[in-house]
Amino acid sequence: MLNVTLKDGSVRQVEQGSTVLELAASISQGLARVAVAGKVDGEVKDLSFPIEDDANVEVLTLDSEEGLEVMRHSASHLLAQAVKNLFPGTILGIGPAIANGFYYDFDSEYTFTPEDLGKIEEEMRKLAKNDYKFERREVAREEAIDYFQNKGEKYKVQLINDLPEDARISMYTQGNFTDLCAGPHVPGTKVLKAFKLQSLAGAYWRGSEKNKMLQRIYGLAFAKTSDLDDYLFKLEEAKRRDHRKLGMELDLFSLHDEGPGFPFFHPKGMVLRNTLEDFWRREHQKRGYVEIRTPIILNTALWQQSGHWDHYKENMYFTKIDNEDYAVKPMNCPGGMIMYKTKLRSYRDLPIRCGELGLVHRHELSGALHGLLRVRNFTQDDAHIFMLPSQIKDEIIGVINLVDYFYKIFGFAYHVELSTRPEDSMGSDQDWEMATNALKEALEAKGMDYKINPGDGAFYGPKIDFHLKDCLDRTWQCGTIQLDFQMPERFDLTYIGEDGDKHRPVMIHRVVYGSIERFIALLTEQYAGAFPVWLSPEQVRILPISDKHSAYAEKVKGLLMDRDIRAALDERREKINYKIREVQTDKIPFALVVGDKEAEEGTVSVRRYGEQKTSVMELEDLISLILDEISTKKIPAGNQA
Numbered sequence: 184m185l186n187v188t189l190k191d192g193s194v195r196q197v198e199q200g201s202t203v204l205e206l207a208a209s210i211s212q213g214l215a216r217v218a219v220a221g222k223v224d225g226e227v228k229d230l231s232f233p234i235e236d237d238a239n240v241e242v243l244t245l246d247s248e249e250g251l252e253v254m255r256h257s258a259s260h261l262l263a264q265a266v267k268n269l270f271p272g273t274i275l276g277i278g279p280a281i282a283n284g285f286y287y288d289f290d291s292e293y294t295f296t297p298e299d300l301g302k303i304e305e306e307m308r309k310l311a312k313n314d315y316k317f318e319r320r321e322v323a324r325e326e327a328i329d330y331f332q333n334k335g336e337k338y339k340v341q342l343i344n345d346l347p348e349d350a351r352i353s354m355y356t357q358g359n360f361t362d363l364c365a366g367p368h369v370p371g372t373k374v375l376k377a378f379k380l381q382s383l384a385g386a387y388w389r390g391s392e393k394n395k396m397l398q399r400i401y402g403l404a405f406a407k408t409s410d411l412d413d414y415l416f417k418l419e420e421a422k423r424r425d426h427r428k429l430g431m432e433l434d435l436f437s438l439h440d441e442g443p444g445f446p447f448f449h450p451k452g453m454v455l456r457n458t459l460e461d462f463w464r465r466e467h468q469k470r471g472y473v474e475i476r477t478p479i480i481l482n483t484a485l486w487q488q489s490g491h492w493d494h495y496k497e498n499m500y501f502t503k504i505d506n507e508d509y510a511v512k513p514m515n516c517p518g519g520m521i522m523y524k525t526k527l528r529s530y531r532d533l534p535i536r537c538g539e540l541g542l543v544h545r546h547e548l549s550g551a552l553h554g555l556l557r558v559r560n561f562t563q564d565d566a567h568i569f570m571l572p573s574q575i576k577d578e579i580i581g582v583i584n585l586v587d588y589f590y591k592i593f594g595f596a597y598h599v600e601l602s603t604r605p606e607d608s609m610g611s612d613q614d615w616e617m618a619t620n621a622l623k624e625a626l627e628a629k630g631m632d633y634k635i636n637p638g639d640g641a642f643y644g645p646k647i648d649f650h651l652k653d654c655l656d657r658t659w660q661c662g663t664i665q666l667d668f669q670m671p672e673r674f675d676l677t678y679i680g681e682d683g684d685k686h687r688p689v690m691i692h693r694v695v696y697g698s699i700e701r702f703i704a705l706l707t708e709q710y711a712g713a714f715p716v717w718l719s720p721e722q723v724r725i726l727p728i729s730d731k732h733s734a735y736a737e738k739v740k741g742l743l744m745d746r747d748i749r750a751a752l753d754e755r756r757e758k759i760n761y762k763i764r765e766v767q768t769d770k771i772p773f774a775l776v777v778g779d780k781e782a783e784e785g786t787v788s789v790r791r792y793g794e795q796k797t798s799v800m801e802l803e804d805l806i807s808l809i810l811d812e813i814s815t816k817k818i819p820a821g822n823q824a
Contacts, residue, residue: 185234190241197234204230204370207242217244219369220253227253229319229367245374245406255280257317257368258307258378258404262287264360265306266400275362276338276388276397283414284378284403288386290338295398300380303400311375315358317368327352331363338388339363377411378404417655424655426707427554433712433770435703435720436555444552444559446700451720454749455706456699458718460540463564463696470585472536472566477518479542483508488673489517490609494642498545515541516692519567520674528678533688534570534578540699541565555704556659562699568691569676575689579625579647579664582693586649586662589695593706594818596652597662599631602639609642614668619645622666641692643669653709661697661705666690710818713770713792717813723750724771725787726762728778730754735782739775739802748809763790772819773809791819 184196187206197206203221207214207230221228222241227249234240243250259278266273266289276288289295322330324343331339342363343352355364357372369375381401388394405411422428430436435452448456464474480502486492491499491513500511512518519537528535544560551557570578590597601622604615622645626633633647640646649662667690670676677685696702706714716722723743727736736752743750753762759776766774776788776797787805790797800808811817 186237187234188237188239199235200233202230203228203232203234203240203242206234206240210242214242214244218242219245219250219374220367222249227367229317230370231319232367251404251406252280253367254369254374254406255285255404257372258375258402259285259287260317260355260357260360260362260364260368261307261310261372261375261378262303262380262400262402263289263362264310264357265303266291267360268310269303269306272335274338275336276386277342278362283405284381284401286399286401288388288397288399290388290395290397295383295400297383300383300400304378304380307375307378307380310358311372313358314371314373316371317366318356319353319366319368320356321351321353324348324350324352327354327363330354330361336363375404377406377408378402379411379415421655421657421708424708424711425554426556426704429707429712430554433707433720435707438554443549444547444557446555446558446560452703454720455703455714455718459696459699459702463540464538466585466589467536467538467566470536470581472538474538474540475519475522476539477515477522477541478512479544480504480509480511481517483510485517485521486510489520489670490643490673491517494607494609498547500544500546511544512541513543513545515539515543515563515565516567516670517674519565520670520676523567523569523676524674528569528688530571530678530680530686533678534568534574536566536568538564538566555700558698558700561701564694564696564699566691566693568693569671569678569688570691571678572689575621575666576625576628578691579622579666580629582664582691583625583629583631583647586664586695590649590651590662592816594709595705597649598652598658599626599633600636600639600648600650601626601633602636602641602646602648604640604645605638605642607642608640610644610669610672615645618666618668622647622664641665641667643667644692651705653705655708659701659705661702662695663693663697665692667692711770713772715812715816715818716772716809717816719770719772720749721751721769721771722748722809722813723773723775724766724769725750725752725775725777726759726766727752727754728759728776730756732777732779732782736777739777739787742802743806743809746806746810748806748813766790767792773805775805793819 185199187195187197189195204215204218207218218230220243221230221232222243223232223234224238245251245254256279263275263278270291270293274290276290278285278287327343328340353365354361355366355368379402381403384399385396386399388397403411403414405414434449435455436449437447439447495513499513502509540562542560542562547557547559568578603619644665644667646663646665648660650658650660652658671687671690676688678688680686725736725739727733733754740750740752763774770792772792774790781787786799786801788797789800789805
């Protein structure tokens, strides 16, 4: 008998050669019915996989990400089977699982159209109902090559030839369809129920433009139809909330062919931007930060000294000044090093927390540009903290607390990842181990859950990344904390210690917003353009019913603006209902209608964004309400509709 350790730590005994499915059935018949795969000593396997030695085994269902990935991979095989049935002569490429779904690449003389997706999906559903079993067979290299050559599957032959000589080659068959595949797969096609073909695209074989362009069909797949419907709804919501569309509609910013990746901010966008920057400044001043500003263009020698020349120059812009080479800064940190060195520092001066809203430029490929989310120039809300080694833990915790405070203000949930040493890095193993352990200790001291992101650290140090989750369950990497022993060494930064000798400070690089531009894009989509009152570029619009009410409307506007409330007056000779609808379209928090009664009584009729009812208020009461929502940074529920 073998000892099998389950996920909960319990141990079960099974006969040698028992399959994962038999193990699941021994636990409960209910588990066996919903099982789709198993995880044996960390490797995901088919349910038919025999357990030959003592092992750690987890039975996977569609409630797990790994179970979903197996199901989505199986859906790609179902897609390929349907295409081969409907379009004989099609040659297969590859078909992996991806986030939320799958795709398959095809080489066909026939050009697929969006209308074909419905036919293919219908064929997939017919095949799924037949509950074809996914049957695995391991074969010799020669047998696999002969099989796929006889089928005319030239891409499969290429893949086999590129496998190591000792590789175990497996093929999976469901019904009349066989594919080269390492697996694993769900037990049968009836598991595949909640799927939908989504789109078509071109894709070079193996991602190289030297190879033939294949036709890629994308699909979605989920555990339940309700999950698929929810995701489709969120896709439609994402289109409605697209910051590029809303940015133009609300007159916030624009993007132009004259400057690809270089956004233009309009007056209303600047109000939003300045509000975010003012909030950033106030909160940093409270926490002992000072603000600096460093030049955008600096001599190339500086970037060689910092290490950016060796690790980042393909993303930089260059120019010549007085016949010398200069670079436009892609990051703010080297300027911060120069600032630190302008005077002798003592251990009593540390920590020094230097914040900088620094404009940086990075060369992004044109195909990667995406609204404000991926641009070529942006403002990083940077800070560089210079500290004693003994201050590392407290300073990291301080930054974590600051990031947490900011994200809660804006209504974002988030998760944390610890990114470790990349292959292209500088510094000693000892420095990297010390820095990584310091970040871990700070996270654990805060009791924060985090996952390891291997090899994704900066070239000069490991980092903590904060991934925001928006109202559509999408995640975005924004905040980061990077611990750096390398820059202080490269720039020979020192401080005078208690012993009177020179010592090397440690440094933190960190951002909270990440970039002002990206954060504005995320806020625009999170709130669907209906910003909370404190962020809204126009907080109040006053609507006089006729010309004779203009004097009172002007008085109301003056009183609001005297209290630093952003108010505008619409004196156009339009019907009042038209003006009210336009306020709703412009997503302005408050519309104030003023007529005879309001002028006589010193009141205003108030219509809030997203509400149908109008209420009459004393002007001072309204001002108090608005100022309270501004000071508390309240997020009305309707702002995320």
